[in-house]
Amino acid sequence: ITGQSYLGKAISIFTHNLLVATLDFIPIIGIIWFGISMASTGIVLSAVSTQSHLPGLLVALLLLTFPHSAVELPSYSISVAAGTYIILRWSEWKRALLTFLVTPVELFFAALIEASLFYVPNPYIMWGASVPVLVGIYFLYEYLQKLADKMTPVSIAIAQTTPIVDQASYFINLADNSFKQASIMEAQQNIEGAINMYWSAILSMIDAIG
Numbered sequence: 001i002t003g004q005s006y007l008g009k010a011i012s013i014f015t016h017n018l019l020v021a022t023l024d025f026i027p028i029i030g031i032i033w034f035g036i037s038m039a040s041t042g043i044v045l046s047a048v049s050t051q052s053h054l055p056g057l058l059v060a061l062l063l064l065t066f067p068h069s070a071v072e073l074p075s076y077s078i079s080v081a082a083g084t085y086i087i088l089r090w091s092e093w094k095r096a097l098l099t100f101l102v103t104p105v106e107l108f109f110a111a112l113i114e115a116s117l118f119y120v121p122n123p124y125i126m127w128g129a130s131v132p133v134l135v136g137i138y139f140l141y142e143y144l145q146k147l148a149d150k151m152t153p154v155s156i157a158i159a160q161t162t163p164i165v166d167q168a169s170y171f172i173n174l175a176d177n178s179f180k181q182a183s184i185m186e187a188q189q190n191i192e193g194a195i196n197m198y199w200s201a202i203l204s205m206i207d208a209i210g
Helices: 006-025 030-050 056-064 067-088 090-100 102-116 123-151 153-160 167-187 191-209
Strands: none
Touching: 006 102, 030 056, 030 067, 030 102, 056 067, 056 191, 067 090, 067 102, 067 123, 067 167, 067 191, 090 102, 090 123, 102 123, 123 167, 153 191, 167 191
16 A cells, blocks of 8 residues: 555545445344454454564554544444334434445544544644545534435424333434534544444444344
8 A cells, every 4th residue: 555646545445435434234134244354353452562672552652643534433332222223113214324425424534534644743633634625524423414314304304203112122222322422522523522422322222132
């Protein structure tokens, strides 16, 4: 990848990450693949920490400070959660699909930002690009959710207004609230808080399945 042009680097990064995110989106399989990806990332971070003689936690935290990480990493959580949502509410598969559409957009800009790190003297300069991208992603997400609301059948829309009485519905509602809070935190550049909320949403979806 080092011998490629800027656009070539960005496309290579984008296609690889989009493949991973698409696999994350596949219902049931995506959850397993997501776990494998997390484990693989942990092994790589462990190797880096060993070679650099730094604590693994510190290496992980340093990774999160890079401007492309804030844009890229949440997309995988969005993908696996959207795929899981299809299992829980098949009648709203259009909403899940629209939510997943955020992922390729997010990964494309993340790839552009990551590819630029080969050329800038200080990687943190690119936070100037990451912040507006995160804000734009938030508004895109809100737009797609409103579009999904219009596409939701009337019977489902009425059902959603009824009190939550079963456990699965409770966790689904909890996950939805976590997604909304995560989006707001991303827009506010509270990356650590956003990542925590995305994980909270995923765990809530898993609880709903259980």
